[in-house]
Amino acid sequence: MELKTPLYETHVKYKGKIVPFAGYLLPVQYESGVIAEHMAVRTACGLFDVSHMGEVVCTGPDALTNLNRLLTNDYIGLQDGQARYSPMCNEAGGVVDDLIVYKVRDDCYFIVVNAANKDKDFAWMQEHVFGDAIFTDISGEVAQIALQGPAAETILRKLAAEEAIPQHYYSAEFHRQVGGIDCIVSRTGYTGEDGFEFYLAPGEAPRLWELLLETGRDEGLIPCGLGARDTLRLEAAMPLYGHEMDDTITPLEAGLGMFVKMTKDDFIGKAVLEAKGAPSRRRVGLRVTGRGIIREHAEVYDGTTRIGVTTSGTHCPYLKAPAAMALLDNAYTAAGTAVEVDVRGRRVAAEVVKLPFYRRAR
């Protein structure tokens, strides 16, 4: 039985096409469709319900040393209000989940994890906690709404005071108000655009959703579903857990080396990553040079030699072209390498390209 987010009735009201996803009933698209929703986020603004995400708080004098042992990124030197992305590895160097940690203050960190992994993550944290620190799962008490696109700041300014608007990407303002509603305002997202994510009490979520939609209408704001969320993140080459990484794929293979600090003190998975050395396969982008759309789990070939497998793929609405990501053997990861992909028995020609496929102008 799937759970409903606090915005379920709102999605039905706005004619969202509801599907089960990660244990929740969520809209895959609204009436305007995936392509229009995708384009709204690239050119104007889109509104997403991401209340299915999990939230964990880590508190106590040993919070920082716990995070630095648990996660591959380094949290020393993080400022209050700053956010930092990290993979969380298992002992074998595979990825338990990828997540974002916000520093609230020295002894308090706010962690956002993937919906499908939240129980596994929390159990993993509980299993590895040490010293004077406590992990608390507050997922049930937190709703999350994302406002994404070039018009996001203009819309937010109509509803919030200057002090409530984080100035820098990957930073947050705690205990602020948007339209009179208490929330955490974070300048983050999963679309490749500028934008904000609001964390708030579930009971307030429908009111904030309606207020944002109403306020943003003149700026072209429309509600967006999971379909556009996936095409936007793929076009921006943002990895998705269960696709570009999982329990058996290391963050180095997934191209997340800049979030793995091998020079810091010990962290879970470090010994194995060190012993393995440079990865023998890596994440690449594929541009389709033949005809067709390459999806996930398609085998990639150089002639008759199997050289890897795709991890995600779709038609990218803004680029108006299909694109895929794949894990390929090292010898084939240089940009410009010609490969073939088995798409349901048919060979489709593709070329390795640099990621991301799309990068916003700054």
Next chain:
Amino acid sequence: MNHPTELKYSKSHEWVKFQEDGSALIGLTDYAQDALGDLVFVNLPEAGDEVTAGEAFADVESVKAVSDVFSPVSGTVAEVNEELLDAPERLNEDPYGAWLVRVENITEQEELLDADAYIRFCEEEENG
């Protein structure tokens, strides 16, 4: 939702328009295009290919997924609508104008529904 009465419909959501010369145009219904969402790619057979009633002869892809298109008749592909290869969005915009293939030498056909029966069938699927 629009389902013209001069057409016949399959339970896998294709429409068939029988021509005076005995051939038939085949396309996707309005219900199908709405359920599939924005279509971005079409893979069609070639003229001269044989198609078999109840078997896949083409596929269409939305942003999210690929779906097979099943032939309501057995016969030979006389013509394919090549305009769709470059403009698959026509399937969403004009489902009854955007035919996929014209099939001739028809030897067999599936059980086909008239518009009223098809509308009832779609309602049952929705509520089922």
